[in-house]
Amino acid sequence: MILNQFLILAAILFCIGVYGVLARRNGVLVLMSVELMLNAVNINLIAFSAYLRSSAGDVFALFVITIAAAEVGVGLAIVLLIYRNLHSPDLDRVEQLKG
Amino acid sequence: MNPGWDFHAIAPLIIISATIVAVLIADFFFEYRGRFQTQQIASLGVLAASIPIITLAVDGGTRRMFSGGFVVDPYSLVFQGFFLAAAYVSMLLSVDYIGDGDYYQGEYYVLLLTSLLGMLVMASSRDLITIFVALETISIPTFVLAGWRKHDPKSNEAAIKYYLIGVMSSAVMLYGMSLVFGLTGSTLLSEIAKKVGHLDSSLLLVAGFLTIVGFAFKVSAVPFHFWAPDTYEGAPTPVTAFLSVASKAGGFVALLSVVIFGFFPNADMWQPVLWGLAAASMILGNLVALSQTNIVRMLAYSSVAQGGFILVPFAVAADGGAARSSIEAVVVYILIYGAMNLGAFAIVIALARRTRSAEISSYAGLGQYAPVMAVLMSMFMFSLAGVPPFAGWFAKFTMFRAVFDANTPAATVLGVLAAVSSVIAFFYYARVAREIWFHPVADGVDAAPIRTPVALNAAVGLCAAVVVVIGVYPQLFARLGELASGG
Numbered sequence: 001m002i003l004n005q006f007l008i009l010a011a012i013l014f015c016i017g018v019y020g021v022l023a024r025r026n027g028v029l030v031l032m033s034v035e036l037m038l039n040a041v042n043i044n045l046i047a048f049s050a051y052l053r054s055s056a057g058d059v060f061a062l063f064v065i066t067i068a069a070a071e072v073g074v075g076l077a078i079v080l081l082i083y084r085n086l087h088s089p090d091l092d093r094v095e096q097l098k099g
Numbered sequence: 100m101n102p103g104w105d106f107h108a109i110a111p112l113i114i115i116s117a118t119i120v121a122v123l124i125a126d127f128f129f130e131y132r133g134r135f136q137t138q139q140i141a142s143l144g145v146l147a148a149s150i151p152i153i154t155l156a157v158d159g160g161t162r163r164m165f166s167g168g169f170v171v172d173p174y175s176l177v178f179q180g181f182f183l184a185a186a187y188v189s190m191l192l193s194v195d196y197i198g199d200g201d202y203y204q205g206e207y208y209v210l211l212l213t214s215l216l217g218m219l220v221m222a223s224s225r226d227l228i229t230i231f232v233a234l235e236t237i238s239i240p241t242f243v244l245a246g247w248r249k250h251d252p253k254s255n256e257a258a259i260k261y262y263l264i265g266v267m268s269s270a271v272m273l274y275g276m277s278l279v280f281g282l283t284g285s286t287l288l289s290e291i292a293k294k295v296g297h298l299d300s301s302l303l304l305v306a307g308f309l310t311i312v313g314f315a316f317k318v319s320a321v322p323f324h325f326w327a328p329d330t331y332e333g334a335p336t337p338v339t340a341f342l343s344v345a346s347k348a349g350g351f352v353a354l355l356s357v358v359i360f361g362f363f364p365n366a367d368m369w370q371p372v373l374w375g376l377a378a379a380s381m382i383l384g385n386l387v388a389l390s391q392t393n394i395v396r397m398l399a400y401s402s403v404a405q406g407g408f409i410l411v412p413f414a415v416a417a418d419g420g421a422a423r424s425s426i427e428a429v430v431v432y433i434l435i436y437g438a439m440n441l442g443a444f445a446i447v448i449a450l451a452r453r454t455r456s457a458e459i460s461s462y463a464g465l466g467q468y469a470p471v472m473a474v475l476m477s478m479f480m481f482s483l484a485g486v487p488p489f490a491g492w493f494a495k496f497t498m499f500r501a502v503f504d505a506n507t508p509a510a511t512v513l514g515v516l517a518a519v520s521s522v523i524a525f526f527y528y529a530r531v532a533r534e535i536w537f538h539p540v541a542d543g544v545d546a547a548p549i550r551t552p553v554a555l556n557a558a559v560g561l562c563a564a565v566v567v568v569i570g571v572y573p574q575l576f577a578r579l580g581e582l583a584s585g586g
Contacts, residue, residue, distance in 0.1 A: 007281075014274055021267055030263065037270035041277050048281035056286045057277075060228050064273060067235045071266055074242050078258045085252045094256045096333075 118144025126205025168226030257333025272313020296364030307368030317350030380407025442562030464540030
């Protein structure tokens with residue numbers, strides 16, 4: 001089985017996700033970038049799982065998918081709160097606490 | 100196939116789960132004025148969950164379930180007991196804050212208990228999947244708790260910063276874990292430990308590095324600490340107390356389990372990273388804390404620095420005969436740190452009811468109008484600084500003992516750095532005491548004696564008792580540390 005291609009794809013996706021989290025200012029786009037990072041992990045896990053013929057990776061990926069959904073739910077709620085209070089999803093405007 | 104359920108071993112988890120459901124349902128039936136009863140149900144649940152912990156401890160031995168992925172042994176019982184105690188005290192801190200503030204009470208305790216459930220699972224996890232699920236069960240409710248004051252932009256900011264860092268760190272940690280799984284072919288820590296010693300791959304170093312960096316965000320180690328002061332300041336103060344003690348300890352337990360039970364045979368994977376994190380956290384945390392004027396931000400940087408002290412035994416664990424004494428040091432330090440930090444936050448909350456301020460300058464003259472609080476606050480500060488006869492000295496002592504047991508050049512350098520930063524730390528802790536005792540009461544401050552609610556008094560009393568008793572008679576916690584490290 002070819003493993004490298006999957007790992008390289010996952011690495012590229014992960015890096016795009018990290019870039020997105022650091023560079024994007026819109027709360028919703030940041031959340032989408034986080035999803036990219038988590039899906040890179042899933043590709044890794046499933047590729048390894050198929051390569052090693054072990055089901056542990058598949059199970060791990062299922063848990064990651066489930067928990068990522070819960071996390072994004074909470075994240076969207078927080079972004080929504082910020083939108084209500086500041087009338088903008090722009091995270092650069094969230095800057096009251098410093099020091 | 101019988102998975103081998105051992106109901107005695109998971110009794111604490113069952114009780115907490117049942118309490119979560121009970122609180123959630125009971126909240127619908129109480130009248131608005133009766134909402135405080137949800138807190139009583141939650142507290143009772145936590146106390147009830149400590150009973151099976153005691154019976155399991157009396158029973159002794161090691162109980163393994165799920166092919167070794169979930170283990171109940173003295174190590175996990177000590178931490179479970181600590182988490183229950185920390186959650187109980189956090190609830191005592193929350194009662195009046197949440198009750199007075201017209202917030203949703205039932206939901207608050209449900210989230211707190213859910214986070215606690217994650218911690219209890221974490222203490223027993225010996226499998227990467229379980230550790231990940233437990234860590235997220237700890238984190239996700241605390242994201243919501245940090246943003247509890249919905250209409251306060253500061254609380255929103257605390258929540259979003261904590262959330263983004265938390266989610267990103269999980270993703271980094273997961274990426275590392277996926278590589279560990281790929282290289283070792285197992286998610287069980289015991290299987291990983293068998294493989295990593297023979298593997299000599301640079302990818303393994305990357306995997307170990309990413310996993311540990313993920314945990315470093317959770318325990319707010321420098322340079323991954325920048326979220327902590329903002330989140331601590333913006334979140335409701337009882338939540339901050341919970342985050343800085345229970346949630347942080349959850350991260351440390353995860354790190355300890357992964358390092359000791361999983362990566363231990365291959366020291367290159369984790370030792371240099373942890374050495375760097377420990378040194379940076381101690382020095383930077385203490386230096387930045389010196390210039391803080393807000394007590395919560397100061398305690399935030401102080402907790403970053405204390406986290407650095409807890410990381411010191413990690414960083415020397417592989418050297419010489421230091422493995423046992425390192426685990427002991429981590430356990431003892433976490434237990435003592437929990438008591439003194441919760442105590443300090445309890446006083447901050449009690450005083451904020453009067454002063455409506457978290458500036459250190461608002462503590463001026465406290466010794467004149469609230470002598471008991473003043474004495475206790477000074478005591479917690481000196482304990483955090485590590486001054487005998489308060490418990491903090493023993494935490495530092497076990498840490499330095501691990502360094503001496505390791506006895507390598509790297510460990511010695513780290514020990515010297517720890518000693519220097521303890522001295523730096525003394526100045527900002529002592530500054531709070533100086534403000535309390537030697538400065539006159541500021542104009543416009545009501546200098547009438549402070550009346551504090553019963554629950555807060557109880558929380559302060561419990562923490563103060565632990566700090567004094569362990570400071571004078573440290574063998575109690577030392578014994579727990581020995582048990583946890585398998586002695």
